[in-house]
Each structure stands twice: as C-alpha cells, then as structure tokens.
C-alpha cells in the first residue's frame with residue numbers, strides 16, 4: 161500500500177484546502193515558578209517542524225496545526241499550554257500564527273474556517289483532551305471536522321494510536337506523510353533491510369526497557385554489541401561476576417533467550433570484556449579499569465579494550481544502528497566509552513542511524529551530529545519500527 165508524500169500532495173494542489181498537520185512540538189519548557197514566565201528550553205523540534213509547514217503554506221494551504229506537549233493527562237494544565245510555542249513558531253516562520261485555546265469544538269471550527277490561504281492556526285495541546293490518548297472516536301471526529309487533508313509529521317508519536325495520530329487519519333478523505341516522518345521512515349528502513357554487515361549497538365539502562373528490540377535484533381544483526389548497564393544483566397546470565405552493577409535479576413532468563421536467538425541464527429553477540437568500575441556512582445569517584453567487576457564495585461562504562469573492539473566493528477560494518485549510551489555518559493569521567501563508540505560510528509563509511517533520547521543527546525554533546533547518517537527524533541517509535549512492527553500512525557496514512 162502506498163503513502164502519499166508531501167511532494168505528491170503539493171503536486172495535487174492544496175490551495176484553499178484546510179490541512180490538519182499533526183506535528184511534534186513537544187519541546188522542553190523552563191521557568192514558570194514563582195511567577196517567572198514559561199520559556200522554551202530548546203526549540204529544535206519547532207524548527208524541524210517548519211520544513212513541511214513552509215511548503216504547505218507556500219502552496220496556499222490553510223494549516224490547522226496540532227501537537228501534544230508533556231503529559232497533562234487529559235487535564236487543562238496552563239503550564240503545558242502550547243501558546244509559547246505559537247509565538248516561537250511565528251518568529252521562525254516570520255508570519256502570524258493564530259492560537260486557539262481549544263482543541264476541538266465551536267471555537268476551533270470558527271478559527272479554522274476563518275483562515276485564509278497560506279495562513280496557520282495552532283490548536284491547544286491535544287493531550288488536554290482525555291480522549292486523545294484513548295483514541296476517542298468523538299475527538300477524532302472533532303479533528304476531522306477541521307480538515308480536508310491530514311498530514312502526519314510527528315514520527316515520535318507514530319507508534320501510538322491516538323486520536324490526533326491514527327483516529328483522525330481514517331476520517332479525513334486525503335492524507336499524506338510530512339517530510340520529517342518520511343525521512344525517518346526512509347532512514348530506519350535501511351536498518352530493516354540493511355546492506356550487510358549490520359552492526360547494532362545497544363546500551364542504556366535496562367534490558368526490560370529494550371527486551372523486544374533485543375529479541376528482534378539478535379537474529380537480524382550480523383553483530384549485536386551490548387554496552388551500558390544492560391550488559392551486566394547479560395554477563396550475570398552467563399554467570400560472570402557483576403559486583404554492584406545494575407543487574408535485573410528477573411531478566412536473566414530473557415538475556416539467555418536473546419543470546420540463544422543470536423547463536424541459533426549464526427550471529428555474533430558481543431559483551432564488554434573490560435569495564436570502568438567505581439565504588440560509588442559520583443562524578444569524581446576514583447575509577448579503575450578491570451576485566452571483571454569485583455565485589456563492592458559497579459560498572460559505569462565499557463573499558464578501553466571493549467571500546468576498541470566495538471569501534472573496529474563499526475569500521476567494518478556497512479550499516480549501523482545505535483541505541484543507548486555505553487555508560488553513565490552524563491558524568492564526564494564515565495563518558496569515554498560512549499565517546500569512543502560515537503567517534504567510530506561517525507568515522508565509519510557505513511550508513512548509520514542513532515535513535516533514543518539519551519543516545520542522540522550524547523552525539524549532540526560531542527558535536528558529531530553532522531557526521532552521523534541520521535539522528536532519529538523518536539526513541540520509542542524508532543525502536544518499534546526497527547523491530548519490524550507496523551506503526552499505527554503510519555499505517556493509517558496508507559490509501
């Protein structure tokens with residue numbers, strides 16, 4: 161089944177049509193305490209959204225824009241209003257952005273009907289409505305009433321069947337994928353159908369967070385290299401000492417199953433062969449490199465030998481997918497393993513995709529973003545997609 165691209169939609173013409181755009185304007189906010197004004201901490205997501213919006217507005221569309229912000233849990237929480245985002249968006253687009261304090265209903269309908277060609281209206285936070293995350297039919301119909309065409313450009317929520325992502329899509333006669341969503345899918349598709357060898361680097365905190373992706377990638381990746389805290393659950397499952405490292409005792413069986421799946425498929429699963437250990441997790445704790453974690457110590461980063469081995473795999477790979485830092489990278493002293501791997505991924509000629517909030521933050525902190533093939537904006541969605549799952553928000557766009 162085919163999904164209409166924005167190019168195709170623009171070629172068909174959008175002048176005078178009401179285009180409902182679901183974007184991801186879920187930006188971090190600052191202030192709001194003791195009467196301070198609420199400010200946008202980082203406007204990366206707003207900037208990213210302007211690409212599709214500019215093209216639609218230039219084509220004469222009447223854009224009704226929707227997004228969630230934070231987790232208001234179905235209540236109207238003023239501190240999670242999108243109104244500061246409307247202001248910032250107006251500055252970036254250099255045009256007036258109307259703001260509707262409602263999500264659906266008479267006020268929203270009147271505002272949408274009042275738009276001229278090439279004008280834009282931002283609706284209030286869709287998660288102020290309890291029906292949003294429940295994919296409520298009436299709410300989806302409320303959105304559909306504002307639209308002739310639906311464009312989804314919010315990859316980060318595409319794995320959720322919500323009223324503004326999946327519900328509305330089915331009720332609008334014409335739909336298309338925005339440029340951001342399309343770029344994400346194209347890059348992640350390379351991981352699903354890789355040029356081999358495919359190296360998957362998985363790290364971060366917990367096996368339990370990423371079990372499904374571990375299970376899917378173990379037989380798929382030529383090499384699955386594991387770091388971060390989750391490596392200790394795998395090492396414990398092999399019966400190796402892990403000291404006070406972050407081990408999930410109830411996941412040992414899962415870790416064994418992942419190892420077996422890799423072995424059965426003839427794939428290599430790599431675990432750290434050395435570690436940086438400390439007694440206490442503090443930024444300036446004395447640390448040493450060891451081959452096995454002794455009692456009373458915890459592993460906070462992969463050691464240099466492991467980093468070199470993973471870097472060599474990155475150099476040999478044709479495709480790389482990386483999710484999850486190799487250590488407690490928030491503390492400079494424990495960021496070396498993550499840095500070494502980031503350098504190797506950036507230096508490799510392989511097509512590379514990095515997903516996950518903390519992994520992307522680590523890449524950005526090292527200013528390596530330009531040298532990575534693709535930084536995925538949607539952590540959960542990118543993990544589900546590389547597992548081979550169908551994303552409801554994407555499936556609903558198909559004709």
Ligand code: ADP
Pocket residue numbers: 363364365366369387388389390406459460461483484485486487488489490515516517518519520539
């Ligand atoms: P992402 O957001 O990229 O998906 P995760 O959220 O799964 O990544 O994991 C990131 C977290 O894992 C970071 O806060 C990091 O400090 C933590 N972490 C990585 N290695 C270790 C370790 N050895 N011990 C404890 N925490 C770790």
Ligand code: MG
Pocket residue numbers: 516517518
């Ligand atoms: Mg994270």
